[in-house]
Amino acid sequence: MFAIPLTARAELRPLEPWLAEEFLANLDRAREHISPWVSPTFVATDLAEARAVLRRYADKRAQDAGGIWGIWLEGTLVGGVLFVSFDTALGVCEAGCWLEPGAEGHGLITRAVGRIVDWAVGERGIQRVEWRTVAGNVRSVNVAKRLGMTHDGTLRQVHPGEGRRVDIEVWSVLADEWRARGARAAADKAEIDGLTAAFFRLFTNADGARPDVGAIHRLFVPDGIIVRGGPQQEVYSLDSFAEPRQKLLTSGELTEFAEEETWERTEIFGDVAQRLCHYRKRGVHAGLPFTGTGTKSIHFLRTPEGWRMAALSWDDDR
Template identity: 60%
Template structure:
């Protein structure tokens, strides 16, 4: 297994795999309420078997080259993650996403981790368009999109039902030439 250093604060980015289901479940359980405010992951990962199934689905996506999932580790503890929810290499598109425990919020971990995976998608996999789809109420995630230099393309009003309420969803994106220009600056 590999780890990518995310800075001098002991943060690392590592693949998440089915054999890590217990740690993944414990992490989701620690942040269940906080993560679940805007992300449905805690509703899916209700126990260790569900955690294993979720991670297996991403292992299958990785094998099919249609998605990836990575954990953000801080001083050896899983505190969040980033993913490519979808990836269509033939079309050159993907959707990145994230989640984080409250104890790890405000440290720039997600921005650093997403920078690593977008670099990989653009420079290694040849992805042309990276999307960031976010609940309009999730200001922290919107701020990540802004810090990454993404463009707000629009808001889909009352697009989806989550926990009994209708929610707006924003679409942000960055194109490969924009990403490269920003990274070179």
């Protein structure tokens, strides 16, 4: 309960002391990977220490001074995000994260941090969100950049490390910047929604509509590709995909055809975006009515002319 979806396979939930065993198992898988970058007091080595870490953040949450949330990927705790500090009187908080190596590459941290920053700025009135990371932690710095944060500076030799003292980079995003970023994201999402809807309309000949599959070039970047999934995978250029479908839809062989989204999730990262959607379709083929469902994955790029599709793959449900 109290779960926030991050992707079709991942969700964000409160990480409470009663989950100490699961938390310790996650730390055991992540220990070597995250130890150079996080506080030694966080990387618990036994169940008592793991429970103490979660109790510390539960106490912070009770005092409105912090909090911790776990990321579950396909039912397994793989990492999480936290407010190291949270001061509503001052209007400043510090966010942080950890993730085991097997869960990297899915954008989970960026999505999860975005959710808690939305809450901090939108509901709690936080004016400045900080992100502090050990200098040289490239993955952490990249998260800050994807979230639109600014590098405020580097605090030199702040903490003792292995054989040397450690520099800390300070990144931040201000409330006005975060809200402006949200407004830009909403405009981008609306444009991507329209682009996706236009793609579906290309193939519609139901209710007297005239299909124009050749217009696919206006929706894609040059040399965009389309891939059919399933047992018989096929890779198409735009022309090799469009030409036989235009013929099929105008020859009378396939009539009353229409396809529409039934669910979608779109993630935008700067000038690239991806959309996962489920669809349903209907039509009459060689005189026989049919229906079907399936899944599409679409990748987008921002171009000087606006958003365009770069690649699309689909798989009909069997």
